Amino acid sequence: MKGWRFFLPLGLFAAFVGIAGYQLSQPKSEFVESAMIGKPMPPFDMRPATSDVPGLSLANLKDGKPKLLNIWASWCVPCAAEAPHLAELERQGAPIVGVAIRDRPEDVAAFLARYGNPFQRIGADDLSELQLAIGSSGVPETFVIDGEGVIRYQHIGDVRAEHVPLLMEKLREAGA
Amino acid sequence: MSRLLAMLVAISVLPFAIAPLAAQDSMPPAPYAYRQLDDSGLEARARGLMEELRCLKCQSQSIADSDAPMAGDMRHQVRLRIAAGEDPEAIREWMMERYGDYVSYAPVVSRTTWPLYVGPVVLLLIAGLLLWRRFRKVA
Numbered sequence: 001m002k003g004w005r006f007f008l009p010l011g012l013f014a015a016f017v018g019i020a021g022y023q024l025s026q027p028k029s030e031f032v033e034s035a036m037i038g039k040p041m042p043p044f045d046m047r048p049a050t051s052d053v054p055g056l057s058l059a060n061l062k063d064g065k066p067k068l069l070n071i072w073a074s075w076c077v078p079c080a081a082e083a084p085h086l087a088e089l090e091r092q093g094a095p096i097v098g099v100a101i102r103d104r105p106e107d108v109a110a111f112l113a114r115y116g117n118p119f120q121r122i123g124a125d126d127l128s129e130l131q132l133a134i135g136s137s138g139v140p141e142t143f144v145i146d147g148e149g150v151i152r153y154q155h156i157g158d159v160r161a162e163h164v165p166l167l168m169e170k171l172r173e174a175g176a
Numbered sequence: 177m178s179r180l181l182a183m184l185v186a187i188s189v190l191p192f193a194i195a196p197l198a199a200q201d202s203m204p205p206a207p208y209a210y211r212q213l214d215d216s217g218l219e220a221r222a223r224g225l226m227e228e229l230r231c232l233k234c235q236s237q238s239i240a241d242s243d244a245p246m247a248g249d250m251r252h253q254v255r256l257r258i259a260a261g262e263d264p265e266a267i268r269e270w271m272m273e274r275y276g277d278y279v280s281y282a283p284v285v286s287r288t289t290w291p292l293y294v295g296p297v298v299l300l301l302i303a304g305l306l307l308w309r310r311f312r313k314v315a
Binding site: 030032033034035036075103107126128131132133134135137138 | 200201202203206232233235245246249250252253271272273274275276278279
């Protein structure tokens with residue numbers, strides 16, 4: 001009758017060890033997700049990241065058409081890996097604008113010459129200001145921005161072939 | 177012989193020393209990434225906050241400890257805002273609005289963390305109750 005109460009502390013301890021062990025064995029997410037989904041883009045106006053492509057401002061995003069906003073840099077290796085998939089998104093009709101993080105105009109130009117240019121506009125974010133303001137924690141990241149300039153979706157890491165239909169779907173959901 | 181060994185070690189370690197550099201940008205650090213504010217009082221306030229903001233690229237370090245360019249940009253922003261008279265807690269709030277609780281090392285009571293605070297109190301109450309019953313029987 002009193003037996004189960006005797007073993008209660010041991011049982012609690014075993015449950016604790018079990019839960020802790022299970023949690024420790026689960027893979028940890030390396031991604032820090034933006035808390036800005038559903039919130040408006042902040043006001044910004046960035047100089048062109050390279051002379052051949054226009055710069056980017058909030059007004060460009062609020063033109064009524066949803067867009068992909070790609071946070072990238074010429075010095076970022078996965079950004080080169082995602083270039084063909086951004087090209088495919090552009091081919092399927094997705095309007096893509098870029099934000100080049102801490103980048104030199106000549107490096108941006110060289111990157112575009114080598115990997116192609118899927119961007120309608122590229123703004124230069126020399127102090128990661130826009131990146132911090134929208135809760136992005138690295139390169140590359142791709143945001144879906146609706147026609148009113150509201151952030152709808154965040155894709156962290158390089159865009160791979162399997163993400164192309166997903167991003168097209170998210171653009172449609174944002175009203176494309 | 178030992179020289180050969182040292183060379184082998186150097187050669188095998190070299191790629192790891194170079195690899196992280198290759199993934200960094202070539203821009204100079206932000207003006208206030210490494211430069212302290214002239215006013216030591218303001219710098220101390222900035223320092224306090226920088227030690228409690230998590231570097232997002234290197235998640236086990238604070239932005240005060242990290243040499244990642246993004247951490248430098250965050251320090252630049254913290255120092256400029258403090259110099260402009262902004263309250264450190266307002267800046268922390270601003271960061272948490274963008275990156276969630278995760279970006280701050282200072283613990284907060286929230287929807288997910290309240291059991292951490294309530295749990296010990298409940299355990300203490302149970303222990304107190306048990307002790308009280310036991311001593312009452314003895315008395």
